[in-house]
Structures are given as C-alpha cells and as structure tokens.
Amino acid sequence: MTPFFNAVPPVSVFAKRLKPIGRILELEGYYVWCNSPIFDAAGRVHIFFSRWRSEKRMSGWINGSEIAHAIADTPEGPYTVTGTILEPRGPGFWDATTCHNPSITRFNNKYYLYYMGNSNGKTNTKRIGLAIAHSLNGPWQRLDHPILEPGPEGAWDDHCTTNPSVLRHANGQYGLYYKSWNTRDYQTQTGPVRGNRKYGLAFSRAPEGPFKKYEGNPIIDFSARGHNAQLEDAFVWEAQGVYRIIARDMGYYNHTDGIIMESKNGIRWQAPKTAYYPVSHYIQQPPPPSYLTKYGRFERPQLLLKNGKPVYLFTTTQGGIYNSSSPFIFKIDPA
Template sequence: MLARRAFLTGLVLAPFARAWAGLASVRLIDYPRGSFSRFSKHLQPVGRALELPDWYVWCNSPIYGPEGRVHVFFSRWPAKKGMGGWLNGSEIAHAVADRPEGPYAFLETVLAPRGPGYWDATTCHNPSIQYVDGKYCLFYMGNSNGKTDTKRIGLATAPTLSGPWTRPNAPLLLPGPEGAWDDHCTTNPAFIKHPNGQYWLYYKSWNTKEYEEAKGKEIRGNRKYGLAIADKLQGPYVKFEGNPVIDFSRQGSNKQFEDAFVWRQHDKFRMLARDMGVYSQEVGLYLESEDGRQWTFPTIAFRPLRDYGVQQPPAPAGLKRYGRLERPQLLLRHGKPVYLFGASQGGAALTASAFMFKIT
C-alpha cells in the first residue's frame, strides 16, 4: 500500500526551447508546491514520430537493438475506427530508426488479432518490449470479445527483434475471483526481473460491480495496480497477497491511475504512470519504492504538451484527450533512462502518434 508523501511532423518546434526554460509561465494549472518530481525537470521535448496516415498509433515501447538502432513496438488501428478502435481491432507493429529521434521506418505487424477461439481474438494492445534471459519478451494485452471484461495479459517471445515470435495459447495472468478488486481484467503490463532472480509483473485491474454501477459517469470503476511474481519467465505468476500495491481510491473523488512503466535505478524501484485525478487528468505520475511493494505517494512526472510550448491545430471532433501524454515508456541505455516515449492524440494525420522527450 502507499507510504504517503506530502501532497503539497504537425507541430511548431521553435517555441520548445523558450517554453522549456520557463515552463511555470505557461502552465494553466498551479499544482501544490513540491509536487514536481526531479524526473520532471529533466525532460526536453523532441517532437512526434510514427505519424502514420490512416492509423491511430499508441503504446510506443522502445528498445535498443544489438546493432545500436532503436526499435519501437507500438499499437495501431485503422483511423476509420476512431479513437476507441484500440479495444476491438488493434495490432502490434514494429518500426526502427538509426537514432531515438527518428525518422522511423515501419517494418511489419508483429501481432494481430487471431479471430474466434483465441484469448486475443479481437485486439492486441499495450506492448511492452523487454530483453530477458537472452530473449526478447513482448508483454501485451489481448481480448476475445472486443470489450474490457476479457482483457488479459500475454507474453510473446523471440530470439531476435525480427522474430520469429512464439505466441501464447493462453494468457499469462487471469483476473481475480468474482467480487475481488481485480475481477474485471488484467491489462497494462509492467514487467521487471527482480535482482533476486524472480519475475515481477505489475498489472492494472478494477472491480466489475463498481464498473457496472458507474454507467453514465465519465470514468467508470477505480483502476488499481497489483503485483504477480513467478520463479520462471513463463510463469505461473502468483499474485502478491498484499494486492493492490497501489490504490488511490481512499483519496476520494474516484482518484486513480494507469499505464505504469517500472524500472530499477540506484537500487530503487521507480514507476511512471498516467494520472487519473490524483493531481489532474493531464499529467504523469512518478513513484519510488525500496522493495517494489510499498510505494511513495506520487509526484508529477510530466505535464500536458501545451506546457512545453507544443503548438497544434484545433482538436478535431472526437479527440477529447488532445494534448495529453499517455502510455509513458522509457528507452533505457545500460539501465539508465535516456528518452521518454509517450502517446498523444493529434499529429500530422490528426489521429494519434508517438511523442518523445530527451532526458537530460
């Protein structure tokens, strides 16, 4: 549980430098003093990438390849499906660039929905690429009915970033029993190999009854994070008895979060995530932990794109989260974060694309 800390392309890139130097003057929301993390003060905006005509692009997970190039595994779905198409028609694709800033060349679709009879029949989403035990591991979410209640976490593996990918016939982690806090789904995987040799998988879920009783509300249910641990990469993963390890519901006003990314640095577990009301709906969260189970109360990790001087055309109809950064993923070099990749609505195609920050 939380150990509370005091809660005190289609862009104009020219304004970045001056906006970065004077961010406080352009913020539209004043947050409590001391609420910004040290991490947040080292983000230099780079711009968009993977602006694909006729596609929404989301969930951009980067990794350095053995040849020194940057590979990104990302979700995409046809623009005609609209922003909500991720739930019923997303696939996971692979792109590569000579440097983190791009340009990126599309290579192939890696995982696509398999159709009736499979647990990932209707969507493949939330990719998170890792190199573990000499193989490439692509954690992802699939569903079988195009709805949230069959979202499950799975793991595909390959000897190289070019494949071939071995795809699972069953999910890696199932929801809890009826009535449990996590009985609705397992999704948004965040993985780390523990220094003790165990395999730790963080996952998002919520309670079905709370979700169903909240029909008509802007945000249904309360998203929390649990931890599951295995002695082998392929599992079985056993849920930590102290779950959920991160729960903001006691803060009131249905405060919650999602999109966690976890890494270890300087002997601490660290987490980035998207805020859903702890501070606002527009910022990211940064948390730390000594043991990976008890986490500090979050500080702000990143702000909306407008606060960095990013100028965009007016939001098209249907893009209600325009300018917000979601799905934070880090490009690590020797265990140190060097670039932050996120997803944001907008871009040249007026759909959604990757957006990157250099970490200074």
C-alpha cells in the first residue's frame, strides 16, 4: 500500500452521510465498550457489548471485561440489558481473565459471536475465540480453544490475535480479519503507543474454522509511513462486490479520526479516507476528569447492517453521565 502524504486527509462519502444521534447504554457502575449490533427477524436490535466494573477504571478491559447483551425495538433505543453472555472462566482456560471485542454475525441460520479472551490479564495471551447459538437470546456454546493463534516467534503477529471481524468472501470461504503486532517491537519501543498494529487475514471453509492464515499477511501495514503509524478496531463488510473496512486511525493521518478503505478482493486496499471525526466535531462535552485519557475520540466502530447495507454506525467513547464510557451512535443517511 502506497502511503498517502496529503496534508489534508481526503474525506469519504461515508463521513458525509453520518448524522450524530448520541449516547446509549450508559450503565451506572460500568465502563461499556465494544458494542456489536445486529437485527433479529422481527426487526429488533440486539447489541453484544463489553463491560467491566468502574472501580477498575479504563484498564479493566484487559483483566476483568465480560460480554453482555441488550435489546431495543429500534437502533436508537432505549435498550434493555438482559445480562451477561460470556464472562472470564478462571484459571485453566484460555479466556480466564477477560472476554472482550465481541463481533456478532449470522451464517447458515446460526449466530456466531467472535471475541477476544486472555489467560493472564495481559496482552500477550490475547486470543480470538467463538461462541455459537441458534438464537440471539442463547444459549451460547463456547468453544474450549481459540480459533486463531499468534504466529511463531519473530513473526509480525507473534504477540496475540484480537479485534476479529468475519465475513463470507466471494469464493465461499470465511475470512477472519484480525489485529496483531510483533512482541520485540512492543518490548523495545518507547512512547505512548508501543508496537505497530497491523491486520492479517485467515480463511476457512466453515465459520468456526479451522482457519488458515493468508500467505501474504499482513494485508494492512502502515509502518512504512513512519512515526509508528498503525490502525485498530477494524470492521469489514462487503456490498455489491466492494469490500470496505472502517477502523480507528493511529497515526496514518492522526490519532483522533476514523478511517475507511475499499478493496475489490478484501486483500489489497486503497489508501484511507476519513470515516468520522473527533467527538468535538459533533457535540460539546464538559472538561474530562483526569483519569479519562482517551476522552474526545470515537473507538471500536461497528456497523448495523440491513440487507447488507450500513444503516447505523456504533462507536464507543469516554465520558457520559457516569464519567466512564458508553456507546455513541450515528444514523447513516441513505446514499
């Protein structure tokens, strides 16, 4: 991918279609993160989201997150929380200490909830796993082992596997997009952001795997741009033969916007355009408490699709009435 050195980032049509709605799912006593929405057959909206107790502050995602479920009659709510779907299973399990990054989708009349877990409360045991159900209301059958492991020592993805996004490709195989980085880079770099996050792809003939990594990985690598440019939180979808990916920028242009890219095959991607702007572009907020160090930016972009087309953008941002974090949604005007 050729770096795009424009001083002003190009703006996507997607960004121009966004209409800010506001916060949802503000839960007293919790940080809420990683909200993944889907319609059911009756047109109701189900959200699978990460949450952890407020006393853990922001770092609780890595050593105490659980995945919960909420339902609403419309995308804008109000939402009713039904309870916890997946929680850390404790010593001896690969997801012993956290369950995070939910990504819900439907294949072959079943629901597949891809997620990240870890076993030691740290990043180096982050692995992608899966729970399966016949109904969005469960029960959920959790696989006992991760579905994608890191690469060998020294590989670009030897540190972890995380941030799953899965879709069926044109060739009939299931593509699992994942984020990772190299452990040595992570250990030797200094500064506020260590490691260089890249994206890989793995294919399988079944949505539960086994997945085989694409030989040309990583498929998205911004490191040649310099200044440790990278990305995270990617969501991938396909419509009318065009693959698109929306993610959080981490230095390609800045650290506050979202980016969007297009591809004809889901492997080779065009240069990014702006997908969304910082919080201040849409609403005014009071000054943050000192412990909210990610205040003012939207993270974990996920799309609510209807007949394959995005109708709402779900993000997460710090702040809100409880000074923690909660989802913030946008309506997407028709093209």
